[in-house]
Amino acid sequence: xxxxxxxxxxxxxxxxxxxxxxxxxxxxxxxxxxxxxxxxxxxxxxxxxxxxxxxxxxxxxxxxxxxxxxxxxxxxxxxxxxxxxxxxxxxxxxxxxxxxxxxxxxxxxxxxxxxxxxxxxxxxxxxxxxxxxxxxxxxxxxxxxxxxxxxxxxxxxxxxxxxxxxxxxxxxxxxxxxxxxxxxxxxxxxxxxxxxxxxxxxxxxxxxxxxxxxxxxxxxxxxxxxxxxxxxxxxxxxxxxxxxxxxxxxxxxxxxxxxxxxxxxxxxxxxxxxxxxxxxxxxxxxxxxxxxxxxxxxxxxxxxxxxxxxxxxxxxxxxxxxxxxxxxxxxxxxxxxxxxxxxxxxxxxxxxxxxxxxxxxxxxxxxxxxxxxxxxxxxxxxxxxxxxxxxxxxxxxxxxxxxxxxxxxxxxxxxxxx
Numbered sequence: 001x002x003x004x005x006x007x008x009x010x011x012x013x014x015x016x017x018x019x020x021x022x023x024x025x026x027x028x029x030x031x032x033x034x035x036x037x038x039x040x041x042x043x044x045x046x047x048x049x050x051x052x053x054x055x056x057x058x059x060x061x062x063x064x065x066x067x068x069x070x071x072x073x074x075x076x077x078x079x080x081x082x083x084x085x086x087x088x089x090x091x092x093x094x095x096x097x098x099x100x101x102x103x104x105x106x107x108x109x110x111x112x113x114x115x116x117x118x119x120x121x122x123x124x125x126x127x128x129x130x131x132x133x134x135x136x137x138x139x140x141x142x143x144x145x146x147x148x149x150x151x152x153x154x155x156x157x158x159x160x161x162x163x164x165x166x167x168x169x170x171x172x173x174x175x176x177x178x179x180x181x182x183x184x185x186x187x188x189x190x191x192x193x194x195x196x197x198x199x200x201x202x203x204x205x206x207x208x209x210x211x212x213x214x215x216x217x218x219x220x221x222x223x224x225x226x227x228x229x230x231x232x233x234x235x236x237x238x239x240x241x242x243x244x245x246x247x248x249x250x251x252x253x254x255x256x257x258x259x260x261x262x263x264x265x266x267x268x269x270x271x272x273x274x275x276x277x278x279x280x281x282x283x284x285x286x287x288x289x290x291x292x293x294x295x296x297x298x299x300x301x302x303x304x305x306x307x308x309x310x311x312x313x314x315x316x317x318x319x320x321x322x323x324x325x326x327x328x329x330x331x332x333x334x335x336x337x338x339x340x341x342x343x344x345x346x347x348x349x350x351x352x353x354x355x356x357x358x359x360x361x362x363x364x365x366x367x368x369x370x371x372x373x374x375x376x377x378x379x380x381x382x383x384x385x386x387x388x389x390x391x392x393x394x395x396x397x398x399x400x401x402x403x404x405x406x407x408x409x410x411x412x413x414x415x416x417x418x
Contacts, residue, residue, distance in 0.1 A: 003051070003137060003194075004117035005044045006108075008101055009037055009125030010057025010087070015246045018374035018416060019348060021393050024056065026125030027063040028250075029331050029349075031257055031266060032297035032314045035066055036244065038275045039130070040123045045073045046271055047133040049121065051081035053111055055104045057097065060087055072274045086111060100215035106204045113197065120200050122217065124191040128253055129241035130264065130271050136194055139235050146199045146230040149173065149222065150192035152237050156183065161243075163189035163218040165234050173232040178218040187234065189218060190241055199230065240264045248368050251346060254312050254329050258293045280315050289319075303338070320355070327362060337381070344387065345371045354381035354397070361387040361411070374416070386411030 013025025026037035069076040070083035098104040140148040165187045166175040207213050213220045226232050240263045244250040256263040280299030288304040295312045303321035314331045320338035328345045337355040345360035351373050360371035374393035388411050
């Protein structure tokens with residue numbers, strides 16, 4: 001059987017707030033050196049699937065730059081397979097902004113059917129997990145399925161966030177409900193689907209002209225397939241999987257990496273997560289610094305007397321003498337000056353935290369209280385920002401002092417300028 005993978009990577013990811021102002025959700029950095037899309041891409045090549053389409057839409061530039069010709073994933077192939085990045089365009093046959101996940105595939109059916117694959121693997125570009133798709137393919141073929149939906153058991157109090165699947169004793173799907181307010185169960189759709197190509201094309205073409213359709217796999221295509229008595233099966237996945245669709249989930253997924261053993265083993269040499277890496281010097285940790293339960297990426301510097309605890313530092317992060325970083329995610333080339341304290345924060349790329357500034361606060365009650373600082377923002381010396389704050393991108397020291405001349409931003413403040 002010939003399998004082609006289609007990765008849906010056009011998500012805007014508004015619930016990630018300032019992290020997706022300048023990039024698509026699948027391009028958001030993860031675990032110091034990766035991007036979210038590295039996980040489905042690596043799952044494909046590790047499973048022997050080398051024919052991959054990536055459908056982009058919202059702010060695709062950083063994603064396009066990251067993937068390029070696909071060399072880190074061995075997808076830079078000219079004749080057989082390889083990777084293609086496609087986005088909406090205007091041409092002889094006009095396309096338009098994708099109106100749903102199914103519509104994105106429908107508009108690119110001519111590329112999907114190229115090479116005449118027998119089966120189409122539909123993947124989300126913004127989920128973090130390690131999965132051998134060959135097990136899914138065997139499961140699908142053994143049951144002579146028309147479509148197989150990957151599922152995972154979630155806590156019942158979180159089930160309303162997902163599509164919920166009801167199955168019989170043989171895991172044939174009896175019902176599919178998208179994000180029900182009162183979930184009938186907790187077997188959740190992972191957004192990983194394996195279709196027989198002829199079946200997929202038939203239902204997409206029908207859906208294209210169907211009045212009232214949202215042109216979405218979860219809301220329209222799959223419920224209709226179940227209702228018309230196709231052979232729809234659920235594949236129960238038992239590994240680690242997370243949809244990092246919210247700020248809290250994004251932070252929690254990083255904290256999972258620091259557990260022992262970690263929920264997701266990035267050191268597994270039998271299942272390498274490939275990425276496009278920058279050439280950076282080794283990590284430099286000075287005498288007197290303390291680093292506890294943290295991931296420190298190439299090119300980072302931790303100064304004398306600094307403390308880094310349960311945190312993730314991306315390439316090129318500078319932590320000045322006496323600075324403290326706790327339970328935080330600090331992205332590429334950010335600069336934490338001497339004496340500054342960063343606690344339970346997410347700092348995007350190129351953020352400057354001035355000398356003796358304090359950002360965020362760890363709380364033992366209530367919600368996580370995460371503070372987000374957008375890309376390229378610069379916090380003045382001695383500035384104080386409370387918990388649960390959101391600051392936008394490209395804020396200068398002058399901008400912040402104009403808004404807050406007292407050098408203090410109270411908890412819960414949002415400052416995101418257009």
